[in-house]
Amino acid sequence: MKISETSYSEGSFTYVMRTADLRDAAQLSKVRVKIDDETENMDRAKGEDFIDEHEFAKLILADERARRNLFLVAAVQDKIIGYSRCAGSELRRTTHRIEFGVCVLKDYWGHHVGTRLLDRSIAWADQQGIRKITLNVLETNTHAIALYKKMGFAVEGVLREDKKLSDGNYYSTMIMGRLNNCD
Template structure:
């Protein structure tokens, strides 16, 4: 199923592929950049994994058929990362949760849509019936994107995130039920 190539709105070709161990250094650099350019991510720049931890994390994904880590690249630059964790218990093995990020200068080009579409296709092929996520209530762009794919708000975690300024933010729980 991977790699995939998708033409995005600015005419560039987005390569969507599974992450590999040799991506670790670039993924650490990517995460340091994206966590410093937006408050919509839970991870802060000082919490980004080091390269050896990132390698272990990638291996964990590669060795588990119920996990998926996708990298979106344009001209060999990592511009997006999506990670999906399928639940492991018998009664919830049909469920998985994902997170996604896109470099800010690439927002609005359809990269998030391409990555999510790839995930949904993969999840259907792997017998998942429910994909869920958590998103900051203030992240209207992301919420709109998820709704475009049919995700629905199912609930809210109040004061779930403590922001740098000392204020709290609610998190929305959203899910998509697959055929």
């Protein structure tokens, strides 16, 4: 699915949000690895579950054709600073819901990039008549949890001691969902 490009000014920089396209594939592969190295909020450690340029290109093309998928990038002068993805299913029992994921380079945290990616994804989902958006978030990511709650998400469950981080301790994953009463 595609959306129109939108520009945002955030203090010292301006960025655009748009649908990912094939020209982004190589850069997305590198950005994903960098983000995985900058935070433990993701499921992966740096280099794990690597997606190369070719695989990102296939994903972008598949998402362009899928009615229930949306792949967004945020970019400053063609440099990707973050991205989000909504992925749905064509299975009849689950066509009403999508799963949301987002990541932003650490240099751009606190500049509302993730918030705007989420907001744009919610607006798209509502327009598509998607009833539910789900996401997973690490319990220590309190800023994200607060944002998700502000945007209408509720905790639906907890996967206890789901992740082992670099400090050797286990942490829980919060399962959150947002319902859109579009019926």
